[in-house]
Amino acid sequence: MENKKLTKVDLIFENDGTCATTVLDKIKAMSQDDIIMEMIDSGLKGRGGAGFPTGLKWKFTKAENSFDKYIVCNADEGEPGTFKDREILDTVPSKVFAGMTIAGYAIGAKVGYLYLRAEYNFLLKKLNDKLDSFNATIKDKGFDFRIEIRSGAGAYICGEESALFESIEGKRGEPRNKPPYPTVSGLFGKPTVINNVETLVYATMIMKYGADNFKKMGTQDSRGSKVFSISGDTPNAGIYELELGMTVEDFVSDFGDGDTKAVQVGGASGLCVPRKKFADMIIGYEGVPTGGSMMLFNSSRSMYNVLKDYLEFFAEESCGQCTPCRVGCQQLLEGIEAVKRGEKHPSYLESLKKLAETMKLSAKCGLGQSVANPFVSIVDNFREEIIY
Amino acid sequence: MTDVNVIINEKIEKFGKERQALMPILQGIVADKNYITEDELLKVAEALDLSAADVYGTATFYTFLDVVPRGKYVIRVCKTISCHMAGKDEIIEALEKTLKVKLGETTPDKKFTLLQANCMGWCHKGPVMLINDEVYPELTSEKAIAIVEEYIAK
Ligand SMILES: Cc1cc2nc3c(=O)[nH]c(=O)nc-3n(C[C@H](O)[C@H](O)[C@H](O)COP(=O)(O)O)c2cc1C
């Protein structure tokens, strides 16, 4: 791609072959608290979607008094439109393992699990081979830490942290109530740090280059850079690491096809930004947050079809454990279909929006809580397309 | 095909006799036999000292842990938005014709099962399908047919 506006960054995929081992040597000479302070200072927020400050997560987990603690790398990457973690695991796996080791050392965990979605089973052999030698390196360097891989089995909900723990424990991937948070009671009921693949690689790079270099990039609320997965109506579909702080307009001017009418930021569970809001919407925690999924739609697309696709996704992937989500997802889907067919008056959309807002308040986990994001933003901005 | 008890014991050796061995065992059975039979579920329950209902409930939660008969090659075409826009419907149609089955069905010779699945993490290279663990991105109808014909010849 010819880069017109946005600043491309090369931290995540930088691959000099020695990065992981150099960083391990470096942190060995640091105290646990120094590492955590550096992470807090960097301003890094979780790259899996929720955006919790990574350094704080580590600090809380270190503060827990428990003999057993765990690190979990979330490689479930199921959010529609997200594919960057696959590329990271494929090209720079040792930087992921290094991030897990840094986290493990900082909080006092002896075991780390990487939970890999079943759709990425094709990576399993390669990752296990890499891991054999990496575990040996960790040991050589004198860390009391080892990493194991666990596989998923085709369930989007297992990307939700507590559902993921249930799955590793051999159960149905049904989310738990929160609190307690994973920092207190996570995998096997022990204090656990769970981080996204990309977050852990940033931890490695922050240890390599220092927090100051990282926080020079981005904005007050959204420090550093981020890997974006770009798909849909774009001539430049692919994976790009970009400095944070751009507006949707900046983004569209580099990645649009000249006819972009909407960008879905953050995947099916994210927000739909229509053209009229491109200019003042910042991609980041001060505006529209994203785990990296950016889907572009041009004027040939029906936003009704887009919304219907998302609702089918949620209706299928809802774990069915709580009523607001199990019933709500289906009602929203049937509701827009009925409006489309003319069986329901367009004003029925208002009732459906209320239902979505109720799900936000009453659903047990992030899946049911976030259905209102696409629903309300698409219905409000593309009402005519939903009705006619 | 491996005897189910061999798979169970191999996984128990690696993951312990605890509940956390359940997923690896079920995954191991699917990898070897394409799906899990009732008889096998009972054997797993017995080996881990769990109720059969519990093992069944866990297996059926996960789309990749099939408990209904599946072909030797399970084809999963991505149906989510980016692949939808990129033309997954044509791919499915082409495969239905080639395999002479409808979506969700298994060929009479038990060689292929044709399914849809949600986003597989290749949205920039859709349409995409999985055949067992293998990924086939950037499909056209012709490409999809050629790939499946290679499997037919196997
Ligand atoms: C329905 C649902 C699915 C999720 N899927 C993922 C996922 O695939 N990968 C991921 O890293 N986080 C996912 N998350 C967020 C995790 O629960 C968790 O916040 C994250 O792994 C924490 O890591 P981070 O702080 O490094 O982002 C999901 C959350 C929800 C509610």
Ligand code: SF4
């Ligand atoms: S909100 Fe949906 S996915 Fe989450 S626990 Fe309830 S039913 Fe399950």
Ligand code: FES
């Ligand atoms: S939408 Fe098909 S791989 Fe993501």
